[in-house]
Amino acid sequence: MGEAEGDGGVPNGAMLVNFAEAIAGDDAQRLQDARNEVTATLGADGLVDACGIAATFNAIDRIADSIGIPIDDVRLEPTAEFRRELGIDAFPSRLES
Amino acid sequence: MTIVSYEDAPVPIRLDLLEAHQRAWQRLASPGTWLTGATRVAIAQEVRNAKQCSLCVERKAALMPYNVTGTHDTVSDLPEAQVELIHRLATDSARLRRNWARELIESGLSEEEYVETVGVACTTISLDTFAYAVGMPSREIPMPVDGDPKKVRPTEAKQGDAWVPWIAPDDASDGDRETFGPGVSNIRRALSLVPAEAHGFFDLVSNQYLSAEQMKDFATKFRAITRAQIELIAGRISAINQCAY
Numbered sequence: 001m002g003e004a005e006g007d008g009g010v011p012n013g014a015m016l017v018n019f020a021e022a023i024a025g026d027d028a029q030r031l032q033d034a035r036n037e038v039t040a041t042l043g044a045d046g047l048v049d050a051c052g053i054a055a056t057f058n059a060i061d062r063i064a065d066s067i068g069i070p071i072d073d074v075r076l077e078p079t080a081e082f083r084r085e086l087g088i089d090a091f092p093s094r095l096e097s
Numbered sequence: 098m099t100i101v102s103y104e105d106a107p108v109p110i111r112l113d114l115l116e117a118h119q120r121a122w123q124r125l126a127s128p129g130t131w132l133t134g135a136t137r138v139a140i141a142q143e144v145r146n147a148k149q150c151s152l153c154v155e156r157k158a159a160l161m162p163y164n165v166t167g168t169h170d171t172v173s174d175l176p177e178a179q180v181e182l183i184h185r186l187a188t189d190s191a192r193l194r195r196n197w198a199r200e201l202i203e204s205g206l207s208e209e210e211y212v213e214t215v216g217v218a219c220t221t222i223s224l225d226t227f228a229y230a231v232g233m234p235s236r237e238i239p240m241p242v243d244g245d246p247k248k249v250r251p252t253e254a255k256q257g258d259a260w261v262p263w264i265a266p267d268d269a270s271d272g273d274r275e276t277f278g279p280g281v282s283n284i285r286r287a288l289s290l291v292p293a294e295a296h297g298f299f300d301l302v303s304n305q306y307l308s309a310e311q312m313k314d315f316a317t318k319f320r321a322i323t324r325a326q327i328e329l330i331a332g333r334i335s336a337i338n339q340c341a342y
Contacts, residue, residue: 008329009325010323010325010326010329011323011325011326012326013326013329016322016326016329016330016333017329017330017333019330020329020330020333020334020337021333021337023226023229023230023334024334024337024338031229031230031232032232035230035231035232039108042321042322043321044108044109045109045111045321046321046322047108047231048108048109048110048111048114048231048321049320049321049322049327050230050322050326050330051227051230051231052114052227052304052305052306053305053306053322053327053330053331053334054226054227054230054330054334055223055224055226055227055230055305056223056301056302056305056306056331057306057330057331057334057335057338058222058223058226058334058338059219059220059222059223059226059298060219060223060284060302061190061191061334061335061338061340061342062186062187062190062215062218062219062222062338062340063215063216063219063284063287063288063298064284064287064340064341064342065186065190065191065193065338065340065342066182066185066186066190066193066198066215066260067212067215067259067260067261067263067287067288068193068195068198068259068260068261069258069259069283069284069286069287069342070258070259070283071283071341071342072282072283086336089341091191091339091340091341092191092192092194092339
């Protein structure tokens, strides 16, 4: 997946994307720097909540992948265009679910 | 059993989150529906070991991971199929295939054991990811609790569109309609072949992310960050993991 740019219309979006990428990576210094920036900007509570979200989705993605669950019917059509545009339909997990 | 503490955390951890993590660790080390406490603890140990497994490193780097054969580096006596499941979950879950899952099941890992293993491994991954993200060492895995698994399969579970049987919305019992019934997302029913594992994992989710009710309420701010910020982090993690769901 490519690098994300800008805030994407979300306050502090670029900072949070950088934090998520640092959590998913293995560069300890990058993670420490990103963590410090999130704490300075959003406070300790904001940091904890951001960590909780990342921890949740780093696990829930793997449940979806290993159980092979299909995308919910109610979401299939409304998300079709952006899944195509973002290349999500080309993910190996999409081809197998 | 040792109660997990966050006294060494670099920032205060809110109480409901601490308690949810304590419940998750306790659940992890206790007898499940199909697996003993010792097996569940071994699964957690294998999750942590997977990063150092040379076969997993080689497969992760390969364009065609299924062409790379070999033996996993293990730290447990778990059956080979279960180790394969745990290590692939931990290191390369985006490229899992239906045939791969069925082969593991046909080689002796029951469907129920497969699902419970996924639940335990993903609970471990979630708890360890939180510790890593917040800036503290992974917690010590608790000692296993003695006892026998109940080995009760829900009669309403059937093979559907997923790779393993689950409880379809219309088949959910009265007691499980809120968790697996109509209107509930597929991810919440993913582990429903082992209902206790599904309930346990989503207890963790409710405190780390949002509860099912909170997810539907876009007007209330439940966390210190906004809903848009929450979904941005979730989306970026899922994109990195190449999770289509």
